[in-house]
Amino acid sequence: MLYFARWKIALVVLVVLAGLVSTLPNFFSTESLRQMPDWLPKRQIVLGLDLQGGAYLLYEVDKQDYIQKRLKTLVGDIRQTLREEPRIGYTGLGVQGQGVQVRIRDVERIDEARERLSGLANPLVSSLFGGQQVNEFELNVSEDGLARFTFTEEGLSQRVRSIVQQSIEVIRRRVDELGTTEPNIQRQGEDRILVEAPGENDPQRLKALVGQTAQLTFHMVDVSMSAEQALQTRPPAGTIVMDSIDEPPIPYLLEEAPLLSGEDLVDAQVSFDQRTNEPVVNFRFNTSGARKFAIVTQQNVGRPFAIVLDDEVISAPVIREPITGGSGQISGNFDVESANDLAVLLRAGALPAKLTVVEERSIGPGLGQDSIDAGRLASLIGAAAVVIFMVLAYGRFGVMADIALTANILLIFGALTFLQATLTLPGIAGIVLTIGMAVDANVLIFERIREESRAGRSAISAIDAGYSRALGTILDANITTLIAAVILFQLGSGPIRGFAVTLAIGIFTTVFSAFTFSRMLVALWVRWRRPSHLPI
Amino acid sequence: MLLKLVPENTHYRFMWLRRYSFPLSAIVAVASIVLFFAVGLNFGIDFKGGTVIEMKTNESPADIARIRADLGALDLGDIQVQSFGGPDEVLVRIQQQEGGETAQQAAVAKVRSSFEDRVEFRRIEVVGPRVSGELAQAGTIAVISALVVILFYIWFRFEWQFAVGAIVTTINDIIVTVGLFVVLQLEFSLSSIAAILTIIGYSLNDTVVVYDRIRENLRRYKKMALPELLDRSINEMLSRTVMTSVTTLLALIALYIFGGEVIRTFTLAMIFGIVIGTYSSIFLAAPMLIFLNLRPGGGQAKAGKEDAEKDDSAAAPA
Numbered sequence: 001m002l003y004f005a006r007w008k009i010a011l012v013v014l015v016v017l018a019g020l021v022s023t024l025p026n027f028f029s030t031e032s033l034r035q036m037p038d039w040l041p042k043r044q045i046v047l048g049l050d051l052q053g054g055a056y057l058l059y060e061v062d063k064q065d066y067i068q069k070r071l072k073t074l075v076g077d078i079r080q081t082l083r084e085e086p087r088i089g090y091t092g093l094g095v096q097g098q099g100v101q102v103r104i105r106d107v108e109r110i111d112e113a114r115e116r117l118s119g120l121a122n123p124l125v126s127s128l129f130g131g132q133q134v135n136e137f138e139l140n141v142s143e144d145g146l147a148r149f150t151f152t153e154e155g156l157s158q159r160v161r162s163i164v165q166q167s168i169e170v171i172r173r174r175v176d177e178l179g180t181t182e183p184n185i186q187r188q189g190e191d192r193i194l195v196e197a198p199g200e201n202d203p204q205r206l207k208a209l210v211g212q213t214a215q216l217t218f219h220m221v222d223v224s225m226s227a228e229q230a231l232q233t234r235p236p237a238g239t240i241v242m243d244s245i246d247e248p249p250i251p252y253l254l255e256e257a258p259l260l261s262g263e264d265l266v267d268a269q270v271s272f273d274q275r276t277n278e279p280v281v282n283f284r285f286n287t288s289g290a291r292k293f294a295i296v297t298q299q300n301v302g303r304p305f306a307i308v309l310d311d312e313v314i315s316a317p318v319i320r321e322p323i324t325g326g327s328g329q330i331s332g333n334f335d336v337e338s339a340n341d342l343a344v345l346l347r348a349g350a351l352p353a354k355l356t357v358v359e360e361r362s363i364g365p366g367l368g369q370d371s372i373d374a375g376r377l378a379s380l381i382g383a384a385a386v387v388i389f390m391v392l393a394y395g396r397f398g399v400m401a402d403i404a405l406t407a408n409i410l411l412i413f414g415a416l417t418f419l420q421a422t423l424t425l426p427g428i429a430g431i432v433l434t435i436g437m438a439v440d441a442n443v444l445i446f447e448r449i450r451e452e453s454r455a456g457r458s459a460i461s462a463i464d465a466g467y468s469r470a471l472g473t474i475l476d477a478n479i480t481t482l483i484a485a486v487i488l489f490q491l492g493s494g495p496i497r498g499f500a501v502t503l504a505i506g507i508f509t510t511v512f513s514a515f516t517f518s519r520m521l522v523a524l525w526v527r528w529r530r531p532s533h534l535p536i
Numbered sequence: 537m538l539l540k541l542v543p544e545n546t547h548y549r550f551m552w553l554r555r556y557s558f559p560l561s562a563i564v565a566v567a568s569i570v571l572f573f574a575v576g577l578n579f580g581i582d583f584k585g586g587t588v589i590e591m592k593t594n595e596s597p598a599d600i601a602r603i604r605a606d607l608g609a610l611d612l613g614d615i616q617v618q619s620f621g622g623p624d625e626v627l628v629r630i631q632q633q634e635g636g637e638t639a640q641q642a643a644v645a646k647v648r649s650s651f652e653d654r655v656e657f658r659r660i661e662v663v664g665p666r667v668s669g670e671l672a673q674a675g676t677i678a679v680i681s682a683l684v685v686i687l688f689y690i691w692f693r694f695e696w697q698f699a700v701g702a703i704v705t706t707i708n709d710i711i712v713t714v715g716l717f718v719v720l721q722l723e724f725s726l727s728s729i730a731a732i733l734t735i736i737g738y739s740l741n742d743t744v745v746v747y748d749r750i751r752e753n754l755r756r757y758k759k760m761a762l763p764e765l766l767d768r769s770i771n772e773m774l775s776r777t778v779m780t781s782v783t784t785l786l787a788l789i790a791l792y793i794f795g796g797e798v799i800r801t802f803t804l805a806m807i808f809g810i811v812i813g814t815y816s817s818i819f820l821a822a823p824m825l826i827f828l829n830l831r832p833g834g835g836q837a838k839a840g841k842e843d844a845e846k847d848d849s850a851a852a853p854a
Contacts, residue, residue, distance in 0.1 A: 050798070058667065060637075203660070204648065356637045360644075360662040367590065367658035367798075374796030382790035386783045392539040393779060426727060429791055429799055433734065433806070436787030437741075440780040444745065447776040454544070473748040476693060480744055481737035483685050488733045491678040496730045503734070 002464055002523040012520050015512070016407045019414030026417060045417050048424035049196065050495050051372050053365035055203035057195045057210065058188065061163050062354040067151065069353075070159075071095045074120065074137070074149060078102055081116050088113050099137075099150035107145050114141045120149070124158055134158065160191050163352045168193055173348035174209050193355065203362035205341070211355055213310050214345035216262035219254040220296075221304040221316055227251035242306070244313040245332065252313050254306050259296050264289030268346035270339045273331055279339035280331040283346060290326025298322040307332075309342075375428035382432045383409070386439060394446055400525070401442040404518035408438050411509040412502065421505070424498030434506030440477070441514030445470040449534065459531045467519055474511065482507050541782065542775040550770050551763040554823035561820055565708055568715025575718050580725035581661060583675070585632035585668040587644055590659035591651065596624035603628070603651075610646050621797040625658070637664040675729040679710070682736055690740075694747060701824040702743045705816045709739045713809050727802045735809030738784070742777065742817040749773050750822065754831070762831045766822045774818075781814045 004012075025033055026044050033042050049056055075093060078100065082088045089105035090113075104113045122136040136155035141147045164187050175183045175197065184196040200206050222239045230241055230253045240256045243249035268283040285293055296305075297319050306316040307330050315332040334342065387405065390398035412431055416423055449466030457465060482504060489500035581588050593599070597619075603626060604617045613631045620627035630647070633639035640662050648657070663671075683703060691699035710732055717724050749769040757765055785807060792803040 060666070356664075357641055357662065358637050358664040359667045360641075360660065362660045364656065364658045366592070366656060371796055371798060374794060378791045378794035378796075381794055382787035385786040385790060389539075389783060389786060393541070425796070425799055426730060426802065429795065429802065429806075432787045432791045432795075433784065436784030437738070437780070439783045440741070440776075443776050443779045443783070447773075447779070450775075451772065469752075473745055476744045476748060477741040479689065480686050480740040483689065484682050484733045484737035484740075487678050487682045487685070488730055491674050491729070496726055499727075499730050503737075 002460065002467075002519075002526060004520055004523050009520060009524075012516055016410065016517065019407070019411040022414035022418045023410050026413065043417055043420065045413065046420050046422045047198070047368075047372075048422045048427065048495060048498050049198055049361070049368075050363050050425050051368050051375075051423065052198055053201060053363045053368035054196065054198040055200045055206050055362040056360070057197075057203075057207065057357060057362075058359035059167075059193045059195065059211065059355040060358045061160055061167070061191045061193075062356050063156075063160060063191065066159070066163065066353040067098060067156075068095070071098075071100050074100050077120050078117065078149075081120060082113070084116075088116070096148070099148055101146065101148050104141075104145035104147060107143075110141060110143075110145055113145075113147065114139070117141070117147055117149075122155075124155060157190065164191060164193060166352045167355065170349050170351055171195060171210050174344055175206070177344045177348065178206065178209060192358070199365070200362075201365050203360075205337075207357070207360075209341055209344065211357060212345060213351045213354055214262070214348075215310055215350040216265070216346060217258035217308045218260045218293075219256075219258050219306045219308055220300065221306050222253045222255055223303065225253065227253040242308060242311060242313050244316070245309075250313075252306055252316055254308070254313075258308075259305070260285070260289055260292055262346060262350050264292070265346055268343040270336070270343050273329075276331075278331060279334045279336050280329050281334070281339055281343050281346065282327060282329050284327040287326075290324075293326065293328070294322060294324040297324075371425045375425055379428060379432050379435070383435050386435055390439060390442075396525075397442075397446050397449075397522070400518055400521045401439060401446070401514075403521060404442065404513045405435065405438055407517050408506075408509050408513035409435065411513065412505055415505045415509065416502065419505075421501045422498050423502070424495040426495045427498030427502040430499045430502035430506065434503065434510060437481075438506070438510040438514065441470075441474045441510055442518060444473055444477075445514065445518075453534050459534045460526060462534060463522060463526065467515070467522075471515065474515065478507050478511055540775075541778050544775075546771045546774055547767070548771060548774070549767055550818055551767050551823055551826070553819065554826075557819035558823070561708060561712075561816070564715065565711045568711050568718065571718045572714060577714070577717055577724040578721045580723040580728075581629070581663045581668065582726040583668050583672040583724065585640075585663050585665045587628075587630040587640060587647075587663075588659070588661045589628040589630070589644075589647060589657065590620060591626050591628065591655040591657055592622075593624045593626060593655050595654075596622075598624050598626045600626060606650060607647065610643075610650060612643050612646070625797075626655075632665060632668075637666075640664060671726060675726065678729060679732060679736070682733055683707070686736070686740055690744070690747075694751060695830070697825055697828040697830045698747050698751075700828055701821050702740060702747065704824060705743055705821040706736055706739050708820060709735055709809060709812050709816055712812050713805060716805070716808050722801050722804070725801075727799070728805060731802050731805035731809065734806055735813060738806075738810055739813030739816060742780075742813050743821040745776065746770060746773050746817050746822055750825065762826055763823075765831075766825065770818055770822055777814060777818065781810060784810055 021041055022043075025042055030044075036042070072095065075095060078093060082090050082102070088109055091103050091105055093102040094100070104110055118139055120137070121139050123133050124136055134154045135152055136159065137149040138152050139147065139149055168185055168187060171193065172185050175185065175195070178200075182198065184194070186194050188194045195210055197203075197206055222236065224236060227241050228251065230236070230239070231251060235241055235253060238256050239253055241251050241253055243251055264285050266284050266286045268281055270279055271282050272278065273280045301319050301321060304316050304318045306313045308314065315330060330342070383405075387402045390401050390405075392398070394401065409431070412434065415421075445466050448470045449462050452462035452465045453459070485500045485504040485507065489497055489504065593603075600617050600619060604615065607615045607617065607628065613633065615631070616629040618627050619625065628647070630643060633643050644660060644662055683706065686706075687699050687703045690702050713732060713735055716722070717728065722728075746769065749772055750766060753765050753769050760768075788803055788807045788810065792800060792807060795803060
């Protein structure tokens with residue numbers, strides 16, 4: 001146990017040096033690191049949101065909202081399909097619970113109707129079932145002419161998956177425009193999206209940008225009656241009353257079917273209105289959008305149209321002249337920031353479905369810095385207390401244990417930096433706990449050496465026996481803690497996971513430093529001094 | 537001379553104490569369970585849902601009564617306001633709002649707009665009803681699966697009596713720690729689960745070290761009565777047990793005092809758990825082996841040190 005070959009010593013020293021080298025960049029500022037030569041390691045420990053501040057947002061796709069919207073479009077599609085020549089008479093078309101129902105009037109033509117409607121069941125190619133075709137809807141037509149569409153389970157879950165995928169892309173485009181450093185946007189489970197923005201100190205704005213659906217539509221305003229009138233009686237068929245974004249809201253009567261939507265946009269930029277000097281958003285349509293817009297404006301000079309964002313009217317200008325250039329302007333009481341945010345939203349596109357925040361944790365930069373300071377102070381004092389105590393209790397061997405402990409701490413930080421694992425406040429607690437428990441391995445060994453020495457063994461033989469007998473105990477004891485750490489990692493998110501990581505890394509470095517590094521130190525000391533009596 | 541917390545060659549009769557330690561632990565554990573059901577844990581938002589807002593006020597000290605009144609005017613249901621850390625720091629808890637996630641967000645927006653100009657928002661955490669349910673489930677599963685996996689590990693490494701003894705002891709530690717949360721009404725959150733898992737790890741660590749020595753001595757002193765053998769094993773490990781607890785406690789106490797308000801409950805739970813874990817590995821885990829009939833029959837014959845030394849080489853760990 002006490003013989004170490006040269007290469008083994010070299011290897012152990014190398015490992016500790018690697019830890020040191022990997023840890024070093026953490027002591028420099030990013031500025032000075034940039035000026036150093038390229039071959040030097042530059043990676044620093046990644047700080048968790050609780051230490052550097054930032055926002056953690058967990059969104060969930062609002063399935064009910066999506067289902068209702070999708071069913072509404074399906075109703076429109078069914079109406080259109082049945083009205084195609086030769087028309088098939090129907091009645092009672094509408095959304096029924098989680099499906100759509102329609103009754104075919106003429107029982108003779110059920111087969112024909114089934115034929116036509118089955119095209120709307122919307123086949124999707126599913127990757128889950130090996131490319132096998134799955135329909136989004138299941139169509140049932142009974143003998144008495146009642147046709148019913150219902151979502152298939154696979155169809156719905158595949159839809160949700162693709163919504164999550166699209167939403168992630170849209171969110172990424174939006175967050176990138178905010179200039180947040182290294183945001184983390186990822187799918188979580190079936191229908192959730194995690195957005196982490198470290199260092200973001202305005203989580204409110206982030207939330208507004210990420211969570212807004214940003215569905216932009218253009219509608220003609222119906223001037224056949226006033227909105228108030230429509231509310232009191234009943235809006236004419238094909239129209240809808242929408243409130244404006246103003247305080248208090250002004251109702252508008254709009255044609256329900258949009259002329260154009262956000263998908264027809266190619267660009268949106270902030271500029272300033274030349275007359276009022278207010279911020280406005282300039283947008284440009286793609287070719288087909290520009291053509292449609294030109295036709296509509298030509299036909300409707302003198303009539304107002306409405307620009308609607310997420311079912312709220314932003315502005316309702318009157319068309320003064322045909323707009324053929326394919327570009328336009330939205331003005332509506334913006335300040336620079338809100339105009340800018342709207343431009344970002346329009347450029348990034350709309351979310352395919354409504355997202356709800358199911359979990360939010362945002363930490364201000366001030367609290368993060370306080371936590372770093374507190375964590376640093378606590379670890380320094382804790383480590384100092386343990387170091388002093390070890391020297392008091394074990395003398396020269398205590399010093400060796402302390403050197404091993406220092407190597408251990410270096411290795412923990414080195415590994416954290418190298419693996420780019422996230423350090424959180426509970427993670428710091430994990431390191432402090434490891435400092436306390438790391439000594440345990442040394443204590444086990446030293447106590448064993450004391451015992452063997454008392455039992456009458458010579459110094460070298462006592463040390464030898466102490467190490468070899470303590471090994472099994474140390475392994476058993478650490479594996480149980482490791483099991484707890486691994487399970488904790490599985491469970492946790494964010495801060496807790498950081499705790500599990502440092503605890504687990506700490507276990508490996510502890511076993512290494514107590515069993516290899518400190519044993520080597522003791523072996524070298526024995527070779528040097530050849531003690532006959534143990535100072536322990 | 538070197539500091540020795542425990543004198544050499546102690547001969548404390550721990551097993552004799554089991555007639556007190558067993559009933560005492562049983563009473564504490566039962567009391568914890570009764571309190572758990574009668575009083576209940578003070579669940580944090582991780583498991584209950586709701587909102588926590590930490591703010592730093594512009595004036596020092598913060599006018600808590602006024603903040604409470606202003607929040608009350610917003611009509612958000614049950615609200616708690618307490619000072620947290622420094623004199624100008626305040627922690628606000630808002631209950632889960634009726635109407636799901638959207639209502640929660642609306643509540644936060646209300647608080648924001650009404651306090652924006654006089655406080656700095658240091659931390660905002662909102663947990664919706666679905667997520668809190670999942671977290672509670674995940675936490676329970678984590679604790680149970682940790683126990684099961686460790687049970688199998690110890691069973692694999694030792695005889696079954698050790699595995700049972702270790703698990704019963706650990707469950708006792710968990711129950712008593714939960715009892716502490718109930719009695720002090722500490723907030724029980726995800727980090728409390730982390731603390732409990734750490735305590736499981738530590739308590740087992742301690743128990744395993746003592747068991748390891750018992751196993752070694754079982755091979756060495758083939759005919760010694762079990763209670764005597766257990767006493768001997770614990771006495772041999774006493775110095776180590778105390779040393780390790782002390783160094784770990786030193787580190788944790790530093791963390792408790794200087795580590796900041798955010799992790800104070802977390803550290804307190806761990807300090808308590810280390811003390812309980814040390815106690816239970818000596819006073820519960822070891823004597824439990826007598827009840828579990830680890831050495832049937834062999835307990836009466838009084839033989840001891842004679843066969844000790846010659847069996848020495850066989851005692852090397854597996």
